[in-house]
Amino acid sequence: MSRTTVATLALAKAGIAFSACPYDYDPDAPRIGLQAAEALGRSPDQVFKTLMAEVDGKPVCVVVPSDREVSMKKLAAAFGGKSAQMMKPADAERLTGFKVGGISPFGQRRTVPTAMDETAELFEELLINGGQRGLLVGLKPADAVRAAQMRLVDLVA
Template sequence: MSKTTAATAALQKAGIAFDLHPYAYDPDAPRVGLQAAEALGVDPSQTFKTLMAEVDGKGVCVVVPSDGEVSMKKLAAHFKGKSAQMMKVPDAEKVTGFKVGGISPFGQRKTHPTAIDETAQLYDRIYINAGQRGLLLSIAPDDAAHVLNAGYVDVMAE
């Protein structure tokens, strides 16, 4: 497993501090983020998944707790759109340069408007995919928001 990915290279270039956390990736896990949290012994609400979606047909990135679901209505509203839907897997892999299960918000092939769920602010550090299956990184939420030019937003389904 490589410790340098497009995500870690982007953070290093930006001068952002982070720590790497490899874990045994289970491709058969029903929810990869929850499996990662369990493997690392981290609270699932502190482990964030990176999802690619489309708002009115335009790609966006949303970073949310692995134990929650995104409200497409709230996501569309945040990006001032009428409707939102999850991006199809092949499209998400193409625009990010990462494989599903290893998509990171950092170092994507194409920059997308990004939202981070507001609950990230509850933690000193959050865990996010480092751009490779079986590798998370921990980062200060404000550093993540800064480098992604992202706002904190309530995008979780009730």
């Protein structure tokens, strides 16, 4: 597996320090983020999953702890909308340029508004998808926010 992806190239270009954290991806795992945390021996609340959603029909990117669920009400409010729903996997892949299970907030094909759950600030390092299945990147929360121009808000149910 290559550790160089569109996401890692975007981080490097932005001057963001990160570490590559490859793991054995299990496509049959019921929750990929939890499987990744277990494979890397990390706490699930430190491993953040990247989800694509729509708020009032407009695409957004959401980064939340792998052991939590997104509150659609909070998500809509975070982007000044009335309703939110998860994006269909095929639409997410087309929009981001990444395969589901490997979607990263860094280096997406099209830049969309992005938010990360505020619990990210509780950690010195987060693990976030590095742009392919089986690869996470470790980086400081503030660097993740800067790299993807994210806002920090309460997003979890």
